[in-house]
Amino acid sequence: AQSVTQxxxxxxxxxxxxxxxxxxxxxxxxxxxxxxxxxxxxxxQLLLKYLxxxxxxxxxxxxxxxxxxxxxxxxxxxxxxHISDTAEYFCxxxxxxxxxxxxxxxxxxxxxx
Amino acid sequence: xxxxxxxPRYLVIGTGKKITLECSQTMGxxxxxxxxxxxxxxxxxxxxSYGVNSTEKGDLSSESTxxxxxxxxxxxxxxxxRPSHTSQYLCASSESGPSSYNEQFFGPGTRxxxx
Numbered sequence: 001a002q003s004v005t006q007x008x009x010x011x012x013x014x015x016x017x018x019x020x021x022x023x024x025x026x027x028x029x030x031x032x033x034x035x036x037x038x039x040x041x042x043x044x045q046l047l048l049k050y051l052x053x054x055x056x057x058x059x060x061x062x063x064x065x066x067x068x069x070x071x072x073x074x075x076x077x078x079x080x081x082h083i084s085d086t087a088e089y090f091c092x093x094x095x096x097x098x099x100x101x102x103x104x105x106x107x108x109x110x111x112x113x
Numbered sequence: 114x115x116x117x118x119x120x121p122r123y124l125v126i127g128t129g130k131k132i133t134l135e136c137s138q139t140m141g142x143x144x145x146x147x148x149x150x151x152x153x154x155x156x157x158x159x160x161x162s163y164g165v166n167s168t169e170k171g172d173l174s175s176e177s178t179x180x181x182x183x184x185x186x187x188x189x190x191x192x193x194x195r196p197s198h199t200s201q202y203l204c205a206s207s208e209s210g211p212s213s214y215n216e217q218f219f220g221p222g223t224r225x226x227x228x
Contacts, residue, residue: 032214032215032216034216036219038154041221041222041224042221042222043117043119043203043205043219043220043221043222044203044205044217044219045219046216046218049214049216051214088154090154090156094214094215094216100146100158100161100171100215100217101215101217103155103156105154105155106154106155106156108154
């Protein structure tokens with residue numbers, strides 16, 4: 001069975017500082033990995049995805065993530081955050097044939113001025 | 114423009130009322146999903162559908178029911194709403210087929226409050 005662990009429920013950070021949101025997964029087969037962002041009172045929006053190929057993937061709003069197969073991780077990073085990045089971030093995993101994505105419990109990013 | 118829609122966005126209703134949350138998509142996707150999201154953020158899959166006339170229960174037991182009579186429409190119904198049903202409900206869709214990665218596209222959500 002697949003599972004996703006987001007180690008930090010909340011991450012406070014000052015504006016223009018770098019940030020890393022951690023995501024670890026467990027799966028016995030090759031996986032596809034996703035990061036979604038949820039702004040207040042909205043649905044989830046795809047930030048980026050890893051399907052195959054280069055392990056460093058770039059997404060929208062200056063975010064990037066690195067797939068590390070040996071550590072079964074897919075951490076999300078941004079070199080300089082803005083107030084507007086304040087939101088909830090969800091990591092998710094899938095493999096071919098699964099019925100749906102498996103989501104982590106989410107990380108609330110709080111950017112302070 | 115291809116999109117996924119949910120109505121209403123907000124609903125406040127009394128205990129015992131029957132409600133239907135609407136979800137429609139113009140993405141041309143076969144697979145559709147309903148999630149319930151706690152105040153603590155975690156998403157729980159409550160229903161999914163592979164296509165017309167196909168519906169399955171998700172990981173979290175729910176008193177709601179769903180139907181899939183048309184590809185683009187996946188409504189969720191609560192026959193008798195209770196305060197324990199207060200939550201945010203998110204609808205999503207994805208492609209199906211051998212090349213599907215299960216990338217899901219989400220609607221804006223319905224925030225339900227049962228008094």
